[in-house]
Amino acid sequence: MNARHRILAKLRNALPVENDMQAAPAVAGYYAANTLAPQTCQERVAQLRGLLQAAHAEVIVASRAAWVSLLAVRLAALGVGRLALNEDTEEGRQLAATLRESSGSVTLLPFDKPIETWKQELFDTVDAGFTVADSAIAATGTLVFKSSPAQPRSLSLVPPLHVALVRAETIHAHMFAAALEEQWAAAMPTNLVMVSGPSKTSDIQQTLAYGAHGPKQMLVVIVSGEGESA
Amino acid sequence: MEKRIYPAPPQQVYLFGTCLIDLFVPEAGMDALRLLEQAGVAVDFPMGQSCCGQPAYTSGNEASARTVAAAQMALFQEDWPIVVPSGSCAGMMRHHWPKLFAADPVLGPRAKVLAERTFELTEFLVEVLKVDFAALHAQSTVAPPPIKVALHTSCSARREMGTRSHGLALLRALPGVELVEQKNEAECCGFGGVFSLKHPDISGAMVADKTAAIEASGCDQLVSADAGCLCNIGHAAEHQGRALKVEHLASFVARRLRGEAQS
Amino acid sequence: MSTQTTTQPLQFHPSADFKNRSREALADTKLRQNFRGAMDFLRGKRSAQFPDENELENLRDLGEAVRKHALRNLPQLLEKLETQLTANGVQVHWAETAEEANAIIHGIAVGRGAKSVIKGKSMASEEIELNDYLGERGITCVESDMGEYVVQLAHEKPSHIVMPAIHKTKGDIAELFHEEIPDTPYTEDVDELIQIGRKTLRQMFVDADIGLSGVNFAIAETGTLWLVENEGNGRLSTTIPNTHIAIMGIEKVVEKLEQVIPLASLLTRSATGQAITTYFNLISGPRRPGELDGPREVHLVLLDNGRSQAFEDAELRATLQCIRCGACMNHCPVYARLGGHAYGTVYPGPIGQIISPHLLGLDDTRDLPTASSLCGACAEVCPVRIPIPQLLIRLRTEAQRNPGEAVAHRLKGQGASYSLGEQLVWKFWTGAYAHPSLHRIFRWLATRLRAFAPKQQMGWTRFRTPLQPAERSLHDLMAERKGNRL
Numbered sequence: 021m022n023a024r025h026r027i028l029a030k031l032r033n034a035l036p037v038e039n040d041m042q043a044a045p046a047v048a049g050y051y052a053a054n055t056l057a058p059q060t061c062q063e064r065v066a067q068l069r070g071l072l073q074a075a076h077a078e079v080i081v082a083s084r085a086a087w088v089s090l091l092a093v094r095l096a097a098l099g100v101g102r103l104a105l106n107e108d109t110e111e112g113r114q115l116a117a118t119l120r121e122s123s124g125s126v127t128l129l130p131f132d133k134p135i136e137t138w139k140q141e142l143f144d145t146v147d148a149g150f151t152v153a154d155s156a157i158a159a160t161g162t163l164v165f166k167s168s169p170a171q172p173r174s175l176s177l178v179p180p181l182h183v184a185l186v187r188a189e190t191i192h193a194h195m196f197a198a199a200l201e202e203q204w205a206a207a208m209p210t211n212l213v214m215v216s217g218p219s220k221t222s223d224i225q226q227t228l229a230y231g232a233h234g235p236k237q238m239l240v241v242i243v244s245g246e247g248e249s250a
Numbered sequence: 251m252e253k254r255i256y257p258a259p260p261q262q263v264y265l266f267g268t269c270l271i272d273l274f275v276p277e278a279g280m281d282a283l284r285l286l287e288q289a290g291v292a293v294d295f296p297m298g299q300s301c302c303g304q305p306a307y308t309s310g311n312e313a314s315a316r317t318v319a320a321a322q323m324a325l326f327q328e329d330w331p332i333v334v335p336s337g338s339c340a341g342m343m344r345h346h347w348p349k350l351f352a353a354d355p356v357l358g359p360r361a362k363v364l365a366e367r368t369f370e371l372t373e374f375l376v377e378v379l380k381v382d383f384a385a386l387h388a389q390s391t392v393a394p395p396p397i398k399v400a401l402h403t404s405c406s407a408r409r410e411m412g413t414r415s416h417g418l419a420l421l422r423a424l425p426g427v428e429l430v431e432q433k434n435e436a437e438c439c440g441f442g443g444v445f446s447l448k449h450p451d452i453s454g455a456m457v458a459d460k461t462a463a464i465e466a467s468g469c470d471q472l473v474s475a476d477a478g479c480l481c482n483i484g485h486a487a488e489h490q491g492r493a494l495k496v497e498h499l500a501s502f503v504a505r506r507l508r509g510e511a512q513s
Numbered sequence: 514m515s516t517q518t519t520t521q522p523l524q525f526h527p528s529a530d531f532k533n534r535s536r537e538a539l540a541d542t543k544l545r546q547n548f549r550g551a552m553d554f555l556r557g558k559r560s561a562q563f564p565d566e567n568e569l570e571n572l573r574d575l576g577e578a579v580r581k582h583a584l585r586n587l588p589q590l591l592e593k594l595e596t597q598l599t600a601n602g603v604q605v606h607w608a609e610t611a612e613e614a615n616a617i618i619h620g621i622a623v624g625r626g627a628k629s630v631i632k633g634k635s636m637a638s639e640e641i642e643l644n645d646y647l648g649e650r651g652i653t654c655v656e657s658d659m660g661e662y663v664v665q666l667a668h669e670k671p672s673h674i675v676m677p678a679i680h681k682t683k684g685d686i687a688e689l690f691h692e693e694i695p696d697t698p699y700t701e702d703v704d705e706l707i708q709i710g711r712k713t714l715r716q717m718f719v720d721a722d723i724g725l726s727g728v729n730f731a732i733a734e735t736g737t738l739w740l741v742e743n744e745g746n747g748r749l750s751t752t753i754p755n756t757h758i759a760i761m762g763i764e765k766v767v768e769k770l771e772q773v774i775p776l777a778s779l780l781t782r783s784a785t786g787q788a789i790t791t792y793f794n795l796i797s798g799p800r801r802p803g804e805l806d807g808p809r810e811v812h813l814v815l816l817d818n819g820r821s822q823a824f825e826d827a828e829l830r831a832t833l834q835c836i837r838c839g840a841c842m843n844h845c846p847v848y849a850r851l852g853g854h855a856y857g858t859v860y861p862g863p864i865g866q867i868i869s870p871h872l873l874g875l876d877d878t879r880d881l882p883t884a885s886s887l888c889g890a891c892a893e894v895c896p897v898r899i900p901i902p903q904l905l906i907r908l909r910t911e912a913q914r915n916p917g918e919a920v921a922h923r924l925k926g927q928g929a930s931y932s933l934g935e936q937l938v939w940k941f942w943t944g945a946y947a948h949p950s951l952h953r954i955f956r957w958l959a960t961r962l963r964a965f966a967p968k969q970q971m972g973w974t975r976f977r978t979p980l981q982p983a984e985r986s987l988h989d990l991m992a993e994r995k996g997n998r999l
Binding site: 022023024026027028030031032033034035043044045046047048050051053054071075131132133134135139140143160161162167168169172173174177178195196199200204205208209210211212213214215216217218219220221222223224225226227229230231232233234235 | 550551554555568571572575578579582585587588591592601607608609613657658659660663676677678679681682683686703704706707708710711714715716718719732734735736737743744745746748749752753763768769770771772774775777778785788789790791792793794795796797798799800801803804805806807815817821824825826827830
């Protein structure tokens with residue numbers, strides 16, 4: 021008998037019935053009854069934007085046509101010199117193309133190789149990482165990132181500025197709706213991360229400070245039909 | 251907390267005086283009786299009563315608690331409400347007696363019936379009898395001088411019985427009585443029965459903060475509907491040399507209705 | 514195979530002298546002020562998160578239902594979790610004791626030739642005192658949560674399960690950083706202090722061989738570890754090093770992903786008064802082919818360490834509903850005055866008082882169950898409705914039970930507070946209060962001999978004037994009113 025058997029045997033001995041799964045808690049019922057969900061896409065954009073800003077993120081709402089040039093201008097204004105991104109996403113390619121054409125001062129660092137080959141460089145020399153969120157959650161001001169070859173985990177984590185694009189139509193009302201509509205449980209990525217602002221801490225005398233270990237700054241671009249055009 | 255549904259006013263009630271009031275604050279028991287009678291209810295005080303069993307129960311001596319509680323349960327044969335001038339003892343009878351006797355085929359159901367019939371005094375006056383204290387006050391010939399009071403609600407009264415609102419309602423109904431706020435009002439005074447004996451330092455620190463907060467509230471006196479808290483706060487204040495007067499809520503209300511300024 | 518045969522985890526500091534430590538803590542004015550301020554702040558933050566009482570109560574009902582459901586199905590959920598995690602490429606280990614858990618983690622480290630471990634926050638690793646264990650064997654553990662880092666730098670223990678350095682002021686930390694971190698000027702600016710911590714720890718994420726983390730919730734159906742944090746150190750620890758080892762108590766598993774959503778909401782709102790934390794980090798496996806980062810190996814250590822003792826008893830099982838938000842300590846009048854260190858256990862405050870006896874046995878924790886006025890503030894805020902006062906009373910019963918008495922579920926250290934003297938007192942009390950004729954004599958004596966009431970009444974008179982019975986009892990007054998003879 022090993023530890024596993026002993027632990028499980030002890031737990032089993034203590035239970036009157038072997039399987040009690042049927043009395044499952046009514047999670048769906050709760051969220052149907054208790055959550056005032058923002059109905060329209062516009063309302064969701066507004067809520068997401070407001071909460072992200074309250075969490076110290078900068079938010080740009082832009083149209084499909086205009087976001088890339090607006091972002092390029094903003095990156096220049098922020099003094100971003102070295103930007104890591106993955107060009108396997110449409111928006112990643114678009115941004116890379118725009119930045120290359122603009123002959124500005126931004127150096128592009130494609131995240132297309134295993135982290136081991138450039139770990140120190142990533143930690144020490146990259147100013148910003150550009151990511152495309154898989155979806156977002158209005159109720160908590162949250163972006164959702166699912167790891168994949170095109171979505172390295174550290175791109176939203178290691179550079180001091182995290183630039184994230186989210187498409188307005190992917191914003192869910194609340195977390196339960198996101199998990200349900202996207203069927204998270206059916207196909208979990210190796211890493212699903214929900215991000216609700218730049219990294220922070222209140223560990224010193226309950227005083228809020230940003231930029232603990234993750235990004236110090238977060239810039240979110242919400243691409244929406246109703247966004248600002250260039 | 252589940253919202254309690256209250257019965258119509260009865261003709262007669264039992265008064266359960268509690269062991270602390272019995273020995274240390276007996277006038278509070280008499281004032282509870284007067285308030286009930288003033289509201290037109292006949293009061294029966296079973297002479298065989300002693301204690302709800304809480305001291306033994308909370309200190310982990312279930313068997314003793316059961317023996318003492320069972321002795322009380324035999325006293326309330328009529329179908330009358332049992333009114334208790336203590337949130338703590340009322341909470342014991344209403345919430346813990348059924349648990350204590352859950353496995354007992356005879357006393358278990360009996361405990362449940364009694365639990366349903368148990369009411370804390372202020373709760374009973376406000377919710378069941380719906381006493382109009384302002385009107386009673388108006389009948390009194392002398393108007394007592396204005397006074398500032400701080401209310402201390404015991405933890406059981408607040409969290410088990412939900413009767414803080416009733417204490418407040420009673421005091422607010424009395425002309426000339428101004429309620430003053432104290433800091434951290436919801437925090438325990440540190441009595442906790444045997445806690446004050448087993449961990450005197452912690453309990454002492456808690457009551458020291460409590461008396462300081464009450465004094466800083468600028469009240470003329472403190473009222474509470476629980477004798478345990480009153481003894482704790484009152485005797486601590488006395489030990490600290492503070493001129494803080496404490497009084498059971500029942501006595502305070504009865505006195506104001508009589509038009510007396512000082513007890 | 515029972516807990517009685519397992520060795521006492523010696524790594525815990527004994528909590529036997531709780532009373533001395535609490536006296537010291539109470540006398541420390543600065544500590545008292547720090548905690549008072551912090552508790553008031555956290556209470557305010559929490560209550561601001563729950564403006565709608567109905568929503569709060571409904572959510573607590575749901576949270577309780579989720580946790581109870583998980584515990585009712587615990588063995589099969591653990592097996593399901595193991596199956597799913599294994600299918601996802603995660604290696605699952607089981608540890609009955611702290612010693613076993615440490616040995617498993619050490620074994621993994623040795624197998625990888627690891628020299629250094631970067632740690633995300635993990636109370637389970639505090640519980641097994643992993644840092645000391647690995648340190649003694651030449652492997653360095655560095656805490657990366659800012660609060661844990663401060664505590665480690667000061668060679669202390671966390672004083673709170675969510676905010677480990679809550680007992681320290683920024684001045685304390687300024688001094689600590691100035692003295693312990695080379696070339697660090699003294700500064701009380703919190704932003705600067707955090708940046709110092711960030712800079713000092715950053716290279717360690719790059720260099721560490723192993724990242725170690727705790728787990729907030731584990732999801733059986735998907736084989737997912739759900740981690741909650743604000744700083745990003747948890748993500749870095751579980752993303753950058755080649756090997757990630759997670760450690761969690763066996764009670765933390767729930768059946769479905771959707772069931773964690775209400776728990777996570779309750780956790781962040783109850784703990785720090787946040788609607789959500791910066792990161793919810795859901796880990797379901799190591800780096801897959803084609804992925805460019807993430808650990809190549811993920812391990813999960815499932816820790817019992819006394820939890821199954823609580824599980825065995827239907828009433829005490831509720832202890833394991835806990836999601837470690839710390840709201841009970843934030844609202845506890847005892848914790849607010851003592852702080853966490855006085856408890857002498859890894860988990861302080863009300864949750865510590867009910868879980869520690871299972872982890873350590875009642876012999877070492879006998880004073881914890883009684884260190885409560887049973888005010889109920891903890892149960893009032895508990896997001897999963899653990900009846901903490903009820904469980905404290907139960908532990909008092911078990912601590913006072915005759916050590917020789919045979920019971921269905923014997924707790925380690927049964928009868929640790931058994932005292933013949935106290936039993937006699939209760940016997941006398943029971944006699945006096947259960948028999949009206951004896952009670953009448955007792956009342957008569959108490960009132961007539963009131964002048965002889967002792968001036969010293971145990972602990973009572975250290976802080977209060979003595980209690981003295983009234984001249985006439987309520988019974989006397991009632992008898993007079995009735996015109997009855999007493």
